[in-house]
Amino acid sequence: MWLLLLLAACTVTVLSCVHLVGVVAAADLSAEDDTRPPDGSVRIGLYETAYLAGGPERVVDLAMVLMAAQRRLHPAHTGWTTVVDPQGRDGMERDLITAVGPDGQCRTGDLRQALVESPAVREIGARLALAGLATPAAVRERAVDAVSRVRRSLLLTVVLLGACLGLGEGGGGQLPAVLSWFSLPLILGSGTLLMSRVDVRPYTRWATPAGREVLREVRIPGPGDERQLLTAVAVSGPSAVPDPLLRAALRAPRR
Structure with missing residues (x-):
């Protein structure tokens, strides 16, 4: 036997x-086969930094923190997220508002799951992969x-x-x-x-060696700069959020 x-x-x-x-x-x-040097013309903003550091989920964290800091979104520690301002200022925010739905409120776990596969997040990953800074999604998944x-x-x-x-x-x-x-x-x-x-x-990893070089050059602004929190979240994730209730809201599990 x-x-x-x-x-x-x-x-x-x-x-x-x-x-x-x-x-x-x-x-x-x-x-x-892909011997192209990294494309230095690609703009590396906060969303791109977040993707290289933590992938699609980090991009979602950043978008939610950004809108919450501007009081246009209210992610509650109870597991629900409410849209306060339904006017998205970029593709990521518009995808977020669409994912919440017409009622303006949904479970945070459902929202995060929908946003991870949103067109805006996929576009960021594809653009960084073409630039040689991010590992192609298919390669990483395999x-x-x-x-x-x-x-x-x-x-x-x-x-x-x-x-x-x-x-x-x-x-x-x-x-x-x-x-x-x-x-x-x-x-x-x-x-x-x-x-x-x-x-x-x-x-x-989400970032290629060239992408990790880009991350190493990222500097978190000092106190008083409004980008300090957003840059810290992009690089380190929800653990950089000082508000414990917002941290709990961002870590809402998927259903």
Whole structure:
């Protein structure tokens, strides 16, 4: 019985590791083919900074903080967001107001989920990717999914090993053999994850190396500058918001 469970663990682990290697190889080839230098003509504003630092969700955080600071939006810690001024000043704000709906109020988690996929956010990501500053969304999604598969295969191996031991498969002097054979998929999966921290990590970040250079040049204004809070949120996320109620509102979970 334990041999069948071992076969399942080895099969899942090998397939997930091969898939991860294939994703990295494809991403490397794509990066080699795209030899264009980063486009320095792209304007890097607060929304672009937020995307490079934290992706679409950070852009949503910034838009909500900006409108809340101007008292045109009221994200409540109760989990609801209310539009105070229905006149959007840019594409991001117009998408936000549209996502809230005609009633002018909706659950914050639903709003955030809708905004992450909004046209304005996708346009920011696509423009930064074309400029060589952001990792293309498709590449990042494949890399993150491949790493998750290897992690799930490790968890499955541990579960199957526990099942073997729970069923008494290690009895009769077989315990050393069971542990030894199950160590193989565990070592393969763990080793692949360790290597992925070097080979895959660049493709799981929102910013490319050039984008991270841009982020390193960002300076948060000093006290008294109205852009201080917005820049801090763009770089660090909701943790930079001093108001605990607004922080709680921004962290409303998705439904």
